[in-house]
Amino acid sequence: MPDLGLxxxxxxxxxxxxxGGLWTALRISLLSVAISLPLGVLLGVLMTxxxxxxxxxxxxxxxxxxxxxxxxxxxxxxxxxxxxxGWDISGEAASVIVFTLWGxxxxxxxxxxxLISIPRHQYESAEALGMSKSQTSLYIIIPQAxxxxxxxxxxxxxxxxxxxxLILMIGVVEVLKVSQQIIEANxxxxxxxxxxxxxxxxxxxxxxxxxxxxxxGRLEKKWS
Amino acid sequence: MKxxxxxxxxxxxxxxxxxxxxxxxxxxxxxxxxxxxxEIKASGTINIGVFSDKxxxxxxxxxxxxxxxxxxxxxxxxEDLGVKLNYVSTEAANRIEYLQTGxxxxxxxxxxxxxxxxxEVDFALPYMNxxxxxxxxxxxxxxxxxxxNADEQMIVISGTTAETYFTENYPDIPLQKYDTYANAxxxxxxxxxxxxxxxxxxxxxxxxxxxxxxxxxxxxxxQDTIAPAVxxxxxxxxxxxxxxxxxxxxxNFFHADYEATLVDTYGLDYEESLVVEGGIVx
Numbered sequence: 001m002p003d004l005g006l007x008x009x010x011x012x013x014x015x016x017x018x019x020g021g022l023w024t025a026l027r028i029s030l031l032s033v034a035i036s037l038p039l040g041v042l043l044g045v046l047m048t049x050x051x052x053x054x055x056x057x058x059x060x061x062x063x064x065x066x067x068x069x070x071x072x073x074x075x076x077x078x079x080x081x082x083x084x085x086g087w088d089i090s091g092e093a094a095s096v097i098v099f100t101l102w103g104x105x106x107x108x109x110x111x112x113x114x115l116i117s118i119p120r121h122q123y124e125s126a127e128a129l130g131m132s133k134s135q136t137s138l139y140i141i142i143p144q145a146x147x148x149x150x151x152x153x154x155x156x157x158x159x160x161x162x163x164x165x166l167i168l169m170i171g172v173v174e175v176l177k178v179s180q181q182i183i184e185a186n187x188x189x190x191x192x193x194x195x196x197x198x199x200x201x202x203x204x205x206x207x208x209x210x211x212x213x214x215x216x217g218r219l220e221k222k223w224s
Numbered sequence: 225m226k227x228x229x230x231x232x233x234x235x236x237x238x239x240x241x242x243x244x245x246x247x248x249x250x251x252x253x254x255x256x257x258x259x260x261x262x263e264i265k266a267s268g269t270i271n272i273g274v275f276s277d278k279x280x281x282x283x284x285x286x287x288x289x290x291x292x293x294x295x296x297x298x299x300x301x302x303e304d305l306g307v308k309l310n311y312v313s314t315e316a317a318n319r320i321e322y323l324q325t326g327x328x329x330x331x332x333x334x335x336x337x338x339x340x341x342x343x344e345v346d347f348a349l350p351y352m353n354x355x356x357x358x359x360x361x362x363x364x365x366x367x368x369x370x371x372x373n374a375d376e377q378m379i380v381i382s383g384t385t386a387e388t389y390f391t392e393n394y395p396d397i398p399l400q401k402y403d404t405y406a407n408a409x410x411x412x413x414x415x416x417x418x419x420x421x422x423x424x425x426x427x428x429x430x431x432x433x434x435x436x437x438x439x440x441x442x443x444x445x446x447q448d449t450i451a452p453a454v455x456x457x458x459x460x461x462x463x464x465x466x467x468x469x470x471x472x473x474x475x476n477f478f479h480a481d482y483e484a485t486l487v488d489t490y491g492l493d494y495e496e497s498l499v500v501e502g503g504i505v506x
Contacts, residue, residue: 012286075321082257082325169403171313173276180406181284184277188433188488194410
């Protein structure tokens, strides 16, 4: 077996530090997910309404967030808010704000897409059967839209977890930063540590995202 | 229905704006972004920006403790001020930003003094010497930058003096830029570029520790110094730092620092050429 430098993981508190870093990444991304999913659903529903002003506003918001690289958004919120208004936001709070803004925007577009993908005749058939507007939504439209939404939103959630690797640029020490610290601290004693440490980071991300994919698969099956 | 959705939209916009404000906490009055010496003492904590992945200058050991040449000095600063030390993990590319927004009081992250940077931040007296160096694999040592093959790339770290130097003096050499030291090192080891330009302390250490690499160009550009930096205009802290560095010269503090943190990496041969004692460059 090639030397992967795995022994550095068992030096001192390294393993605990790596797990602590993963927890930081998950805490930030899952908190943002929890806020942005309901907000995204609300905005997505609003986007399908025929109010031109609301539509334009939401389109502007969505495109602004989409065009800006997440790194730029992080710098704007973390450093920009201090420069412009003198607010002293912590790195973690700034990350949650950016990830929530981003998650809400992406989620709203997914919801909008899922809603308009339901064919016109589904509404019409429901009406022909004498269903009221709220009954149509509850029994016909929402179940179909949610099923279309699951794989897409799971994709978004795992993307949000993985993108936390950028927040080391605003001083938040998450799993990737800890792994770089471990590699660097041992660069003389274990020059191969990069392989082993990055491999463990890969496994950590995998085991963080895998249960979410499993859950999504199960939900899709249950509701199909 | 239409009316309702309009109301929800307005409410949402307002909540988001409010949420943004609330997260920011209280707004400061117009004034300097930095904290004066007295404000730092009164708060009981000093925020010092250091590297957390740049062994042996600033790194984190296996117990999660900050260590290194810069950190050794940072600890002494906090001790002499009688305050607690809060380490902030910085990257080469965001050091100036941290000072300009007052998110740290001092940067002690292997910060090379340059005229451009001196316009953005205030440097105290130096505590180390540095020049640029270029390291390359032994099989194909780069000893000169003339007649550069345009297909080959030079690895640099964004925001370092090496990047500025090459952009200004060798615009024809294609640069391969990385945000972190760890990524640049990986790229060098994977052969993504033909050579790596960085501070000579870095490339000497890299070549000493990694067999198969040689420093083909040990000294490039002007001799520079490394110094602590504070936010532009923070006179009280700057003056205190300068007198601290002068006073520490009397006890040969930075020689002791070198022997505690750098000797394993560079050996004793480089001590006199690297260390600047009492802020006086020889």
